[in-house]
Amino acid sequence: MTGDAPTLRYRGARYAFAPGESVLECLLRHGVDIEHSCRQGVCQSCLLRVREGTPPKEAQVGLKQAWRAQGYALGCKLAAHSDLALDIVDAAPWHEAVVERVERLSPQLGRVWLRVPETFAYEPGQFVQLSRDDGLVRPYSIASEPSQGRLELHVAVAPHGRMSQWLVNARVGTALNVRGPFGECFYLPGQPEQKLILAATGAGLAPLLGVLRSALHNGHRGAIYLYHGSRHAAGLYLWRELRALASEVPHLSVIGCVREGEAQTHVRAVERLEDAVLHDHPALRGVRLFLCGNPEFVQRLRKRAYLAGASLDQIHSDPFVTASR
Amino acid sequence: MSEVSLYEQLGGEPAVDAAVDVFCRKVLADERIAQFFDTVDMDAQRAKQKAFLTFAFGGPNHYAGRDMRKAHAQMKLTEDHFNAVMENLGATLKELGVPDELIGKAAGIALSVKSEVLNK
Numbered sequence: 513m514t515g516d517a518p519t520l521r522y523r524g525a526r527y528a529f530a531p532g533e534s535v536l537e538c539l540l541r542h543g544v545d546i547e548h549s550c551r552q553g554v555c556q557s558c559l560l561r562v563r564e565g566t567p568p569k570e571a572q573v574g575l576k577q578a579w580r581a582q583g584y585a586l587g588c589k590l591a592a593h594s595d596l597a598l599d600i601v602d603a604a605p606w607h608e609a610v611v612e613r614v615e616r617l618s619p620q621l622g623r624v625w626l627r628v629p630e631t632f633a634y635e636p637g638q639f640v641q642l643s644r645d646d647g648l649v650r651p652y653s654i655a656s657e658p659s660q661g662r663l664e665l666h667v668a669v670a671p672h673g674r675m676s677q678w679l680v681n682a683r684v685g686t687a688l689n690v691r692g693p694f695g696e697c698f699y700l701p702g703q704p705e706q707k708l709i710l711a712a713t714g715a716g717l718a719p720l721l722g723v724l725r726s727a728l729h730n731g732h733r734g735a736i737y738l739y740h741g742s743r744h745a746a747g748l749y750l751w752r753e754l755r756a757l758a759s760e761v762p763h764l765s766v767i768g769c770v771r772e773g774e775a776q777t778h779v780r781a782v783e784r785l786e787d788a789v790l791h792d793h794p795a796l797r798g799v800r801l802f803l804c805g806n807p808e809f810v811q812r813l814r815k816r817a818y819l820a821g822a823s824l825d826q827i828h829s830d831p832f833v834t835a836s837r
Numbered sequence: 838m839s840e841v842s843l844y845e846q847l848g849g850e851p852a853v854d855a856a857v858d859v860f861c862r863k864v865l866a867d868e869r870i871a872q873f874f875d876t877v878d879m880d881a882q883r884a885k886q887k888a889f890l891t892f893a894f895g896g897p898n899h900y901a902g903r904d905m906r907k908a909h910a911q912m913k914l915t916e917d918h919f920n921a922v923m924e925n926l927g928a929t930l931k932e933l934g935v936p937d938e939l940i941g942k943a944a945g946i947a948l949s950v951k952s953e954v955l956n957k
Contacts, residue, residue, distance in 0.1 A: 808877075811877035811878070812877060814877070814879060815865075815877050815879050818858075818861075818862070818879050819862050819865055819866060821862075823858065824879060824880065824883065
């Protein structure tokens with residue numbers, strides 16, 4: 513026994529913690545095998561349940577109300593302190609999934625379709641966690657609409673991305689596990705005349721495509737603007753598909769934005785995606801916005817949209833935070 | 838005899854909620870003071886402004902003189918900065934149709950912490 517050294521309890525064992533560290537950091541430092549990914553309170557991989565005591569608000573950001581009430585919290589945002597009793601979570605059980613199709617759109621991007629159990633309910637635009645055989649867990653956003661039958665995910669291939677490299681090279685029939693859904697970036701029916709602005713960088717297009725499909729599926733009648741930003745025009749993946757959709761749906765506008773390269777029809781050359789959005793829509797009162805992708809972009813546009821009149825609860829966002837290791 | 842408090846006269850928390858977005862946008866767009874609100878975390882920013890407005894409305898608050906001094910000590914605020922916030926507070930309440938008499942009372946509460954805020 514270590515006497516009075518401050519410890520936290522986890523699965524029956526006690527772990528001494530260092531000042532200032534999070535529960536996740538403490539457990540990892542002691543070699544406890546615990547799922548985690550972003551370490552920034554976004555991906556929800558390190559979900560834990562606090563058995564004794566009330567978790568602080570900041571450790572419960574983004575969790576659904578029912579979970580917050582039951583003491584669930586994110587280990588990476590939970591400050592370690594004495595006699596914190598934790599449980600491993602089983603709130604979101606894992607389901608078996610099978611790779612049904614893989615499409616490589618570019619060296620940097622792939623689309624993967626998964627077959628999941630029919631009972632797996634979700635809203636397009638939410639995200640799931642994928643778990644591989646070796647326990648590696650990563651979050652991916654859902655681009656498909658449930659009536660499409662399969663889960664469509666967009667995979668940005670990172671140079672050293674263990675999950676992304678593996679996913680885009682996975683054979684049809686490969687088994688993995690999926691749990692969720694998580695997140696609040698999805699279309700809620702109601703106010704079908706409201707103007708919608710969807711803006712994403714890179715693979716942030718995936719949840720927006722989900723939101724778009726969901727809005728159209730639910731008969732949204734108000735104008736919908738979809739902005740997709742990338743460094744080069746080559747990064748505007750699914751461009752032709754989106755343009756084709758825009759020519760079929762009169763109230764949908766699809767606008768590309770590139771930082772490098774020339775402007776073309778429907779493609780702007782702008783330094784920052786948010787400049788194009790605010791240039792086109794200087795007044796945002798009463799507008800519903802969905803912002804996804806690069807976290808700095810999401811934060812900047814969220815602030816500017818708020819200052820331009822959008823109310824914070826009408827701005828749905830899904831910042832893509834890269835896994836820390 | 839119990840008197841109706843300023844907070845109640847102004848409409849309590851719903852009134853603060855109505856005012857906070859108007860006030861927040863004014864303050865963040867005011868070039869004289871925007872530099873002090875240079876954060877992208879709008880939820881935290883909104884929460885801070887709400888606490889301030891609750892205080893100025895004479896409502897339940899956790900503001901204490903020492904905290905006020907400590908919170909603003911590093912910002913090197915001047916009389917002009919303080920006045921800019923006061924202006925925005927007045928303009929916000931005016932915009933929401935609050936009678937001048939009550940605006941004056943709220944301004945009085947905000948003024949009461951001036952020396953702490955300016956670290957004098």
